[in-house]
Amino acid sequence: MIDLRSDTVTKPDEEMREAARTAEVGDAVYDEDPTVNELERRAADIVDMEAALYVPSGTMGNQIAARVHTERGQEVLADRKSHVVTYELGGFAQHAALQVRMLDAGPRGVPTPEQVAAGYIEEDLHRAGTGLLCLENTHNARGGLAIEPAAIADAAAAAHERDVPVHLDGARLFNAATALDVPGTDLTEPVDSVMFCLSKGLGAPVGSMLAGSAEFIDAARRTRKLFGGGLRQAGLIAAPGLCALENVDDLETDHENARRLADGLAAIDGFDVKAPETNIVLVDVSETGREPEAVLERLRERDVVATQFGPTTVRFCTHRNVDREDVDLALDRIAETFG
Numbered sequence: 001m002i003d004l005r006s007d008t009v010t011k012p013d014e015e016m017r018e019a020a021r022t023a024e025v026g027d028a029v030y031d032e033d034p035t036v037n038e039l040e041r042r043a044a045d046i047v048d049m050e051a052a053l054y055v056p057s058g059t060m061g062n063q064i065a066a067r068v069h070t071e072r073g074q075e076v077l078a079d080r081k082s083h084v085v086t087y088e089l090g091g092f093a094q095h096a097a098l099q100v101r102m103l104d105a106g107p108r109g110v111p112t113p114e115q116v117a118a119g120y121i122e123e124d125l126h127r128a129g130t131g132l133l134c135l136e137n138t139h140n141a142r143g144g145l146a147i148e149p150a151a152i153a154d155a156a157a158a159a160h161e162r163d164v165p166v167h168l169d170g171a172r173l174f175n176a177a178t179a180l181d182v183p184g185t186d187l188t189e190p191v192d193s194v195m196f197c198l199s200k201g202l203g204a205p206v207g208s209m210l211a212g213s214a215e216f217i218d219a220a221r222r223t224r225k226l227f228g229g230g231l232r233q234a235g236l237i238a239a240p241g242l243c244a245l246e247n248v249d250d251l252e253t254d255h256e257n258a259r260r261l262a263d264g265l266a267a268i269d270g271f272d273v274k275a276p277e278t279n280i281v282l283v284d285v286s287e288t289g290r291e292p293e294a295v296l297e298r299l300r301e302r303d304v305v306a307t308q309f310g311p312t313t314v315r316f317c318t319h320r321n322v323d324r325e326d327v328d329l330a331l332d333r334i335a336e337t338f339g
């Protein structure tokens with residue numbers, strides 16, 4: 001099976017398994033797990049923020065951030081295709097009593113300063129008031145786009161001018177940094193908090209990091225407990241997370257494989273392929289005359305799996321458990337099926 005559904009399907013390697021086996025642990029809710037403490041210190045350093053918090057998932061990291069940054073009943077501004085709006089079960093309403101004001105942030109999914117200004121609501125007797133701007137990098141649903149530091153900085157500045165904090169959903173932050181050939185800190189410097197995942201392209205089995213000011217992380221730690229994310233001897237899963245932080249440089253291989261896959265797919269009749277910027281390849285299959293489900297079904301028969309992403313789109317995602325040979329084999333099978 002060549003699994004191109006997501007970079008979340010990666011399995012921990014031997015080094016990670018060994019790190020888990022030998023990890024020093026303690027009760028992380030009492031801040032007594034040395035491995036978790038080290039992971040949190042390293043993560044904060046990597047994004048140059050005062051502090052970081054280990055959370056079970058990217059979703060929980062985003063949800064905690066929204067809850068801590070805002071007051072009940074405020075609005076959050078976010079692109080209509082962002083993960084927080086589309087794929088987190090309306091969590092902002094459920095966990096933070098927020099109303100989402102969706103922007104159509106255009107093909108790159110990052111709002112311009114003018115869009116932030118237009119979406120901003122000043123609180124008064126009748127209006128809720130904007131409490132948060134959420135950005136995403138890479139932008140998953142828009143095709144794994146690597147959003148440039150200047151675009152992040154401009155959007156964040158427009159929010160900050162209005163005293164609105166900015167949270168970055170950086171589930172694939174290091175894919176963006178790798179593609180743009182900039183340090184991750186260039187992408188996090190303009191924002192107040194960032195979540196990045198260890199469990200996607202970096203290959204850890206579990207967990208994401210939420211980083212921000214020391215005060216923000218203190219509050220986030222309480223909210224994590226409230227959300228049921230206070231883990232005890234979490235060093236067992238944090239240790240592979242520390243290994244994952246060493247894998248940032250490997251992401252370029254995933255991007256090369258994505259470009260190779262995209263080039264091969266583009267040669268197949270009816271496949272309209274969006275050129276990938278990172279490890280995500282979106283293919284509009286409408287010209288094949290088949291629904292995405294039917295395309296995926298035929299691929300599955302050949303032991304190649306991908307995911308549906310919208311009414312006419314199939315998403316392929318490269319990751320550390322598929323290599324160049326797997327990509328070529330997948331392309332051969334896809335071409336035999338649809339060529």
Ligand SMILES: Cc1ncc(COP(=O)(O)O)c(C=O)c1O
Pocket residue numbers: 056057058059060062083084136138140169171172197199208
């Ligand atoms: C952009 C983005 N944000 C957040 C998440 C949530 O991460 P998790 O699956 O760890 O909850 C994902 C997961 O795919 C994602 O793609």
